[in-house]
Amino acid sequence: MKHSIPIPLERTTITEEVLELLDYETYYISIGSDLGDHLLVNRRNAINLATNNYLGLANDPRIKAAYIAAIEKYGISMCATPIAGGYTDQFEAVDAALSPFIGAECLLIYPSCYQANNGLFSAIATKDDLVLFDRCAHSSLIQGIQPVGCRKYPFGHNDPDALEYLLQKKQGYKHVFVVTESVFSTEGSIAPFDEIYRLCMKYGATPVVDDSHGIGVLGAHGGGILDHFGIQDYAGIYTTSMGKAMANNCGVVAGPRHVIEYMKYYSSHLVYSTAVSPCVLAGILRTLDILAEEYDERIARVYRYRDAIRASLQSAGYIMASGAAPINSVEAGTSINTIRLSRSLYDHGVITTPFVYPSVPKTQGRVRLIAGANLSEDTIAHACEVFAMLSEDVQTEEPCA
Ligand SMILES: Cc1ncc(COP(=O)(O)O)c(C=O)c1O
Helix, strand or coil: CCCCCCCCHHHCCCCHHHHHHHHHCCCCCCECCCCCCEEEECCEEEEECCCCCCCCCCCCHHHHHHHHHHHHHHCCCCCCCHHHCCCCCHHHHHHHHHHHHHCCCEEEEECCHHHHHHHHHHHHCCCCCEEEEECCCCHHHHHHHHHHCCEEEEECCCCHHHHHHHHHHCCCCCCEEEEEECEECCCCEECCHHHHHHHHHHHCCEEEEECCCCCCCCCCCCCCHHHHHCCCCCCCEEEEECCCCCCCCCEEEEECHHHHHHHHHHCHHHHCCCCCCHHHHHHHHHHHHHHHHHHHHHHHHHHHHHHHHHHHHHHCCCCECCCCCCCEEEEEECHHHHHHHHHHHHHCCEECEEECCCCCCCCCEEEEECCCCCCCHHHHHHHHHHHHHHHHHHHHCCCCC
């Protein structure tokens, strides 16, 4: 008899009702194009408000050319971990260009930020340490703390007073880490990282900030959260993804040189995983060149589009999160309402991202909309017409809990 692999059904969190609605492909939508002004979804053109292509660089011909040139020079893959043959000369070039951009001393490149965050704490923390984390921190950070076996406590979301209370109360640990994201992407809020950083310095704790949704979006030059708050000589750990505004694909851990040198040999998630492909590293370098020239114009457009979409959704009767980042987030309530709204938008040719439990607390479902700088003014205007058209449906939905 064929063996049937057991599935832990008790972990299922999506209700039957929601599953029924999922037949329209809320998740894993099949895309047949690049991230141009429109997406090709199931052979139909759609407006893309779902991806994190903030600056609109994901199909930039100059970055594509950099990828192709790197493939010609280095091939497709080094087929080796960075420590054992995968470390092309581009890694040092990326370190030299990207570290000053984000405001860190030096950095390491991981295959993804999920992997970077996931392996960070097992490399730098011990079971005698304490980790305090924002209760809404990304899964990759929280999952990464687990294997250390140390004490960990969540603090109130974006709440420095709650953090200070814990820093005062929880004494006697060998070392304390304080973990947060810079931009919480389901709602678009920006962490009060200046305050969090100050508290870390006051209490001798090490800050860890995940700037995945801040890099390329915050700061005078797009450098991210440290640029945004003008933090110099950063005495903490910084992680980020290159797969969002930076329009490439890999993760970064940055910090003081002695920590990074240590992690080069003691971070298993780096040491035992195939090095990032050379074309990706070439793409990051080209992206940085482009941002040096075009950041101001691109980011101005991103915020202009955010404002237009927010105003339109608000006047259509939707309740919006008030985050300062270039993200719009409709507070859609229950999972069913969240999926339903996203589905209506999909039916009208607008692709968005619905977040339901466990990505957000139960009854705090969100529909996220991010408009990239490459979308045309007409496309944004069309999306706004769709929101206005759907506004009648809003009145008929159950109220948010
Ligand atoms: C806050 C945050 N951290 C980390 C990640 C993971 O980044 P990557 O896609 O590079 O693995 C994401 C992506 O969803 C994210 O939103």
